[in-house]
Structures are given as C-alpha cells and as structure tokens.
Amino acid sequence: MAPRLRVLLPLLLLAMSACVRNPATGKRMLSLVSQNDEISLGKQGAQDVRQSIGLVDDAKVQQYVSAVGLPMAKRSERPELPWSVQAVEDPVVNAFALPGGPVFVTRGLLTHLNSEAELASVLGHEIGHITARHSVEQLSKAQLAQVGLVVGSVLSEDVAKFGGLATVGLQLLFLKHGRDDERQADELGFRYMLEAGYDVREAADVFVTLGRVGESSGGGSLPSWLATHPNPEDRVETARARAAKANVDFSRLKQGREEYLAMLQGMAYGEDPRQGFFQGSRFLHPGLRFQLTFPQGWKTANQTQAVLAVSPKEDAILGLAPAGDIAPEEALRTFLSQQGIQPLSAAAEGYPRGSAYFQAQTEQGVIRGVTTFFRHAGATLQLLGYTVAEQLPAYDDAFRATFTSFGELTDPAALNMQPARIELVKLDAPMTVREFHQRYPSTIPLEEVALINGVQPGDSLPAGHTVKRVTGGVKPSR
Numbered sequence: 106m107a108p109r110l111r112v113l114l115p116l117l118l119l120a121m122s123a124c125v126r127n128p129a130t131g132k133r134m135l136s137l138v139s140q141n142d143e144i145s146l147g148k149q150g151a152q153d154v155r156q157s158i159g160l161v162d163d164a165k166v167q168q169y170v171s172a173v174g175l176p177m178a179k180r181s182e183r184p185e186l187p188w189s190v191q192a193v194e195d196p197v198v199n200a201f202a203l204p205g206g207p208v209f210v211t212r213g214l215l216t217h218l219n220s221e222a223e224l225a226s227v228l229g230h231e232i233g234h235i236t237a238r239h240s241v242e243q244l245s246k247a248q249l250a251q252v253g254l255v256v257g258s259v260l261s262e263d264v265a266k267f268g269g270l271a272t273v274g275l276q277l278l279f280l281k282h283g284r285d286d287e288r289q290a291d292e293l294g295f296r297y298m299l300e301a302g303y304d305v306r307e308a309a310d311v312f313v314t315l316g317r318v319g320e321s322s323g324g325g326s327l328p329s330w331l332a333t334h335p336n337p338e339d340r341v342e343t344a345r346a347r348a349a350k351a352n353v354d355f356s357r358l359k360q361g362r363e364e365y366l367a368m369l370q371g372m373a374y375g376e377d378p379r380q381g382f383f384q385g386s387r388f389l390h391p392g393l394r395f396q397l398t399f400p401q402g403w404k405t406a407n408q409t410q411a412v413l414a415v416s417p418k419e420d421a422i423l424g425l426a427p428a429g430d431i432a433p434e435e436a437l438r439t440f441l442s443q444q445g446i447q448p449l450s451a452a453a454e455g456y457p458r459g460s461a462y463f464q465a466q467t468e469q470g471v472i473r474g475v476t477t478f479f480r481h482a483g484a485t486l487q488l489l490g491y492t493v494a495e496q497l498p499a500y501d502d503a504f505r506a507t508f509t510s511f512g513e514l515t516d517p518a519a520l521n522m523q524p525a526r527i528e529l530v531k532l533d534a535p536m537t538v539r540e541f542h543q544r545y546p547s548t549i550p551l552e553e554v555a556l557i558n559g560v561q562p563g564d565s566l567p568a569g570h571t572v573k574r575v576t577g578g579v580k581p582s583r
C-alpha cells in the first residue's frame with residue numbers, strides 16, 4: 106500500500122482557515138478544508154476502502170444500492186459533488202460516508218435490512234453526513250492530532266499497518282460522529298427519502314434493528330454502526346414522530362420489500378471463511394492456501410490488510426501482510442533502509458532464512474522486532490513481530506514459533522469452506538417465526554433469524570410473506 110497517511114499532511118498544511126456556510130444547514134462554520142480538498146480527501150479514502158476492504162463482487166447488488174442512493178444525493182443541497190454509493194465486502198453491520206461524496210454500506214448491514222425504504226433511510230442518513238460536512242468539521246477540529254499521526258508515520262506504512270494505524274480512508278471511518286450530527290443526519294436523511302418517494306415510516310424500523318444488532322463488531326475490519334454512530338436518545342420515537350407529522354399519503358410511498366429481498370437472494374451471510382478465519386490461535390486462509398499459528402492467549406484480528414495478534418499485555422504485535430509484487434530480498438532491503446529503521450547486527454537464529462532483527466524509532470519510543478519476506482502462492486508476504494526494545498528477548502521465542510508455523514494449507518475441508526448464504530422462503534401458510542425456524546431450519550439461532558427479518562420469535566407471519574433463512578456455511582469453531 107502506498108503511504109496514504111502522508112497525503113493528509115500537504116492538505117492540512119495548505120488548508121487556510123475559512124468561514125464558510127454549511128450547505129445543508131445554512132449555518133456559518135469554521136472550516137479548514139475547502140470543497141476541493143474535501144473531494145480529494147474522500148476520493149483518496151474511497152480508493153483505500155475499495156482496495157483494503159473490497160467491494161461486494163456482485164454487479165446486481167452494486168447497481169441496486171446506487172439506484173437507491175444516487176437519486177437522493179443528486180436532489181440534495183450538494184448535487185455537484187462526485188457522489189458514489191457502493192456495497193463493501195464486510196460482515197460487520199455498518200454504513201459510512203467519506204467527505205465529498207463516497208457512501209458505503211456493508212454486506213452485513215444489507216443482510217439485516219428488509220426493504221428498499223429501509224436501505225434508503227440508511228443511505229439518506231449517510232448522505233446527510235456528507236451534505237452537512239460532518240467529517241470535514243471533525244477533521245478541522247482533529248487536524249493537529251492528525252498531523253501528529255502523519256509525522257509519526259515516518260516509521261512507514263509497513264510497520265503502521267501492523268500497529269492498526271490505518272490508511273486515510275480507514276482513519277476517516279473511525280471518526281465517531283457526535284449526537285448532534287447524528288440527529289441532523291437523521292433529519293436530512295428523512296427529508297431525502299421522503300423527497301425520493303420512500304415510506305418514511307421504515308426509518309424507525311432500521312433504528313430498532315440496529316439497536317438489536319448491538320455493539321458487537323464481530324471481529325471484522327470495520328467498526329460497527331453503533332461504534333461510529335452514537336444513538337441519540339429516543340431515536341426510534343423521534344423517527345416515528347417525524348413520520349407521523351409528515352403530511353403525505355403513505356399509500357403512495359414506496360416500501361419496495363419484495364425487490365429488496367430478491368436482491369439479497371444468495372448473498373453471503375456473516376464471515377466469509379474464504380477470506381481467512383481463526384480456529385483458536387490457528388489462522389487458516391483457504392483463498393491463499395496457508396495456515397499460521399499465533400501464540401496461545403494473544404488477541405487476534407483478521408483485517409483486510411494484515412492478520413494480527415497482540416500479546417495479552419498489549420506490548421507486542423505479530424502479523425502477516427501482503428508485501429506487493431516485489432522479490433523478498435528486495436522487499437527486506439527496502440524495509441530495512443527506510444528512514445527511522447535500523448537493522449540490528451545479530452542473526453535471527455532458528456527463524457526462516459532471510460529473517461532479520463531491526464530497531465525503529467516511533468512516537469511511542471524505540472521498538473525492536475524481527476521480520477521476514479517470502480514468496481507464497483505467487484505473492485510476496487511479510488511476517489513481522491515487534492515489541493518495546495527491552496522486551497525483545499522475552500518475546501523472541503513466541504515470534505520464532507509463529508514465523509516457523511507458516512505453512513501450506515492442504516486440508517480439503519478447510520479449502521472447500523463456503524460462507525453461509527441468505528435463502529428466501531415464500532410462506533405457503535401463516536406461521537410464527539418459531540414455527541418457520543422449525544420447518545425451515547437456519548444455520549443461525551432463532552433469535553438471529555428473527556433479528557434479520559425485523560421481527561420477534563413469537564410474531565406471526567402471513568401466508569405469501571417472504572422470509573429470510575440462512576443456510577450452509579461452517580461456523581469456524583473458536
């Protein structure tokens with residue numbers, strides 16, 4: 106990955122403080138980021154998102170979310186922005202907006218919604234964050250901290266990606282909106298979906314579902330909706346009241362339940378094991394045909410850019426990441442010759458050939474570690490372990506054990522793993538959700554079946570109703 110964090114530096118240094126009028130709210134605001142900077146920041150961020158998280162690989166899904174989101178964006182206060190609306194390949198339930206136009210919704214959120222109007226309310230809310238320049242305002246406030254981060258990244262993105270320091274796009278995703286921003290985005294989203302002809306009563310249902318999903322982010326690469334969108338009090342009630350006050354003939358508004366559900370047919374549900382999964386401390390990657398064992402008791406994460414493990418005391422990190430299309434020897438040379446990194450003289454004994462110890466100066470002090478680059482399945486990969494300088498002897502055995510555990514994955518059961526998928530059932534008779542689950546079992550529990558259908562286990566469903574179940578897939582055992 107290119108050193109994207111550094112992109113912010115020239116932007117922020119060049120930014121002049123200027124008082125501009127907020128396009129969506131009409132309020133005057135202090136802004137340090139011009140519209141051009143806002144757009145280029147968002148473009149850069151969106152590129153990071155597409156490269157590191159990836160898009161849902163299904164043209165029909167992408168067309169659907171664009172067709173719902175773009176008309177609302179084009180009728181907003183900022184039709185001139187380069188808007189885009191895309192679905193990202195992540196099981197976490199979330200949606201997010203980058204400055205200047207890019208809107209993303211996760212596969213996880215799509216599988217939890219039940220109508221086009223619900224999707225419109227989510228996208229309208231995110232469009233509202235962009236038209237009201239919420240992220241840009243936050244950037245202005247956070248700019249000094251950001252500059253600090255950028256200078257700190259002199260240590261290079263090679264190490265940064267192992268430390269969880271993300272690229273510009275991912276940094277922006279971790280910006281948490283304030284409650285006032287949330288309320289305002291809800292209001293704007295409500296207006297956009299109403300103007301686009303969607304049934305605004307569905308907005309409240311989305312907040313109920315998001316509340317039920319809770320704060321568990323499921324170990325994915327993104328924070329969850331609740332982590333980035335704090336729940337203003339009475340959000341559900343406010344949405345209901347807002348809909349009740351709208352002076353419209355609801356029978357003329359679109360819900361779009363059947364076409365929305367049809368779009369979900371066959372969509373992967375939950376983690377996709379082909380992207381790699383953990384069995385205890387062992388990581389298996391069927392797509393890239395390798396396995397790797399981390400130390401027992403370390404906290405692990407399968408991020409899109411790297412697989413990571415952090416020691417229980419959080420003072421050491423081990424990780425594996427793609428290193429680009431470059432010969433291992435050259436990759437190691439480049440890594441060690443970066444500013445701030447010094448090779449250490451000791452040979453890395455017992456490690457794979459070509460491993461080297463290094464020392465690096467970071468914002469948090471001096472770190473020491475060991476790294477190696479090697480070819481696997483036509484790609485160059487990097488293994489890296491590092492800790493605060495004086496702890497290297499204590500962690501050396503753990504680092505070595507993980508480095509030497511890397512191997513080809515040959516287990517056919519693991520290699521052939523498929524994700525669970527959404528399957529639609531059209532009811533031939535009325536039944537409760539509990540009866541549905543008995544008659545059409547899912548590989549997820551009853552409560553979760555009820556949740557993704559936006560109902561409770563005891564609720565009755567009419568004949569002719571289309572209901573989601575989840576079939577297939579193997580729950581990776583932990």
Ligand SMILES: [Zn+2]
Pocket residue numbers: 230234282286287290333334
């Ligand atoms: Zn929000």
